Amino acid sequence: MDAKIRSAREVKKLKPDHIVCEPGEMGAVLELIVKKPDGTIRERRVMKSKSFVRQFLDLLMVQMGMVNEVAYSEIRDTGNTLRPIAFSSVNFAADAPANDDSYGIVVGTGSTAPTIDDYALETQIVDGVGAGQLQHGAVTYGLPTASATISHFTITRDLSNASGGAITVNEIALYVKGQQAWLCSYNDRDYNYTMIYYFMTIRDVVTGGISIPNGDTLTVNYRIQATA
């Protein structure tokens, strides 16, 4: 006699709150929302980020140790070049304006699993309205808050598809700024504005990718959180 097995149907609304880090862990929750042109949600996914890569540790040590320009740290930038980096107000900046895909939340089509040594997206989707391109909105922030068990803040970016065709996003990352170590002199004063480089601190691969039809918008929320 055949045994009939049927699983119970269950529909759950997943929110970032339900994806939590372990007690004592600091990590990130990644929420992806695809919205139709009328603003309604086409698809929503929530996943725990695979988390920080080595550049996060590198920049954290530079700031915690006030590593200065005469004893700088070398950190690999998104162009695969080691850069001399010193402590700065600019380090970790991810406040990218609209249409700037050099930093902030960025996306790509690569699907190779993350490793700690990753320094850039495998294949970045650049800003624009051409084929395979997404328009990048300005990065925005949710303020830090704390509940009984979790403290967190959120980094958000909208990416709109005006390319004419569907685009599948397979990888998400966070790029931040770092300031080069340099000894300033009066004659060199104009160079300070070009001494900024970009470093990847988080990279995630989306299993199976997430499709953004033409005209739709992908909202990416990285919620950086710590669980007590």
Place this chain on the structure above:
Amino acid sequence: MHMNLTLQRYRNGRLVEQRRQRGRSFVIGMMQLLYLAHAQIQYSAPYTLTDILGQDRETDSQAYSTYVRNYKGTLALSVPGGNGSIFIPTGSVKLYDSTHPFGTWEPLNFLKGDILGIQVGADNTAVTPSDAHLEQKIFHGVSAPAAGPASFSEKTTGDTTAIAIDSADDRAGCLLFPKRGFRMSSVKLLLYKSGNPGNMTLTVRGVRHANDDGSDWLDAEPTANIDAIVSNADTLPAGAPYEWREFTLTTPIDMQPGMAYAFILECPTAAVGNVVYWRYADLAGSAPVENWARFFSSNAESSWSLGTNYMMMIDPQGSALAEMEYGGCEMFGKVVSNPNGEFSISRLFRNNSGGAISVEEVALYAAVTRYQSVTYNGAPSYKEGDAWAVCVARDVVSPAVNVLHGETLQVVYTPQITV
């Protein structure tokens, strides 16, 4: 990212106890400092957070960047030991001004070694994400415990005159850098009155560099209240021998040496003939006191004057734990090998207090700063900014580690990421 916590106790150079535990660890302060850095908060729209004194502070990510690199010490925690100091860059610069030819007043931005880095404490209250400091810090030093009520950093003799509070707009007070860490439960002021001035209020506050660029060179002002206590001035004596009026705090305050506190007295119903007087020693012509100054405002805190020639009569009361000597807080041991990466933060604590000390909590304090830019005579002028400390991690040690006199405790935090 996890935080592993290791505690090692040494006697005569030999390891006698070792503990390893997974830290519970990161609290909202870590989120706030990362938010400041990622969002690049500007001075004109600051972000308010709570520092280790329990004081709300306006903070930002801004730094001056013309002719200089963007020096700003946010997240700094690698510091010298105990009474050593580290200058925390705030991103501000002091421009030469012919009206203010003297140097800047930097005591506020030199943070003593035990204010940042790994900390130890004596309370095992469970960790919550909103923790802003240790429950009860074990301060740096070699002193034995002092049971309460005892006087700390008091100035109780030598008074020669008094300052009058005879208006609702008047504020009289003193700035204090505590010499020893202690838990303050009350404050006594040497007071008298004339007439019936009514209720008076003593507020305990933090301090920051003043925004007012024209009122004085010493350049500090009280900030928001940590506590406020009301007392009836009508019951004060009308003259000598005066009264040491006690103001009992709502909640005891752990007073951190090296940080500045303000004690401000006001009387909303004071007027000519109904006056509160606070005794002080006029030191004009004498050397100023090393860690005291007098605050005064006559315009309801629109501006403040700060004078080091006036020693207010004040007697902070409380109790103190035994102390441990804080070594330097160092970082080392970065290892990255896929899928793991880590580095370690370590500090030694030596018990020379004469008795055993029970360590029940540990924490990690990091720097946060405020940029400062003001307009003076219509032109941009730049000031020192401020540097404070924020708790970024806290853990309960259970069971407590009992460190005997002569022993050394090493505390190591190891942040570790795994992809």
